[in-house]
Amino acid sequence: MLLALLGAFLHYSLPQYDVVRIVNTYEKRQDLDDWTRIFWADPDEQSRRLVNRDVQFIQAVRPDGRTIVYRNEDTGWGWPPYFKFDTANLYTEASDLVSTKADPKWVAIMHFGWRNIFLSIFPNAISITPVEGPEDKPFNWFTSVFLVGMALFAGYVYLRWRRFRRNRLDPVLEGVEEGLNAASGAISARRSRLQAWLDTWKAKK
Template sequence: MVYVKWGFWLIVWTIVAAFLHYSLPKYDVVRIVNTYEKRQDLDSWTRMFWADPDEQSRRLANRDVQFIQAVRPNGRTIVYRNEDTGWGWPPYFKFDTANLYTEASDLISTKADPKWVAIMHFGWRNIFLSIFPNAISVTPVDGPEDKPFNWFTNLFMVVLAAFAGYVYLRWRRFRRNRLDPVWEGVEGSLNAAGGAISAKRNRFQAWLNTWKAKK
């Protein structure tokens, strides 16, 4: 029973952690090497990882998506999609896809003369499922080590941890003051009922034994 309980909570917290990791903003310091637009297929397995800003997009099997190709300081490549989030989730309220595409195109640079930028994004990159993080903003920085401090995500995690701790303490207090006495009363009643039944069974057995003795 203990293993089932811990397994359940492990699954729950894994889902919560994955949800937060996907939704919260992150920063990458990169060098933009290209921007382009491509017709992207939206299959049933990966549709959830693409923006869904309007009713029309829900009926489309594919659509044109803007992409930003970049290179990290260590030489590894990364590709971002550039889609409006609209009023959907996560609530970034991004409506400036065209402007961001122009800004990214203007910041394209070469390896010989790099221009480093900090791209704020959310989501994951998976080459097997063809999913891409969604770029939210592009900000020039002084160098590859000049990564902005992620104030929002860190503050959000602190507030979330404090809220979770508060809820946990309130729950423990509620369980100690309200639930535990009830369960103790129920357990005591069950024990008393069990004892009474056992006593009656013993008396009945003793009565039968008296008849056996007479025989």
């Protein structure tokens, strides 16, 4: 369960790339439900009090024809730490890269977050980079290096824990176990002597 929660957290927070064709950009008043507010940017104190606000969106189409919609919000100094403050610039770039199916302009959109039509949540676009074609997807260096580093760190912690347990905990636990066994043996011996003494009284009766 813990690993599943960690995996979901990393999948939501780490950057991902989509190669898409931008078809439209627009701005819409978006209601912020109490329990889905965590999926929207919270860059300032004012946004914490608002129940709705204007949000910029980027509509796009994947190479296989499936549609995807991104939100375009500043992350500010909040989590995840992308320090995005250029929402207006990114919106202008997206608008300039709008293309048609007959004359497509393919772009790689780096984003984080999930798209869920039932909860009305959208991934947040971080950057837009023109690419040569629909197969020209950038390699996700940051996510790859981060996951490898986290795996190495987890392996290091595990090895240190095994060494600590072998050198420090196991001897203590073995000593406790030996003490318990000795105490158990002594109790059994006393019980046997007591039983033998009681048996002598039974014999006299």
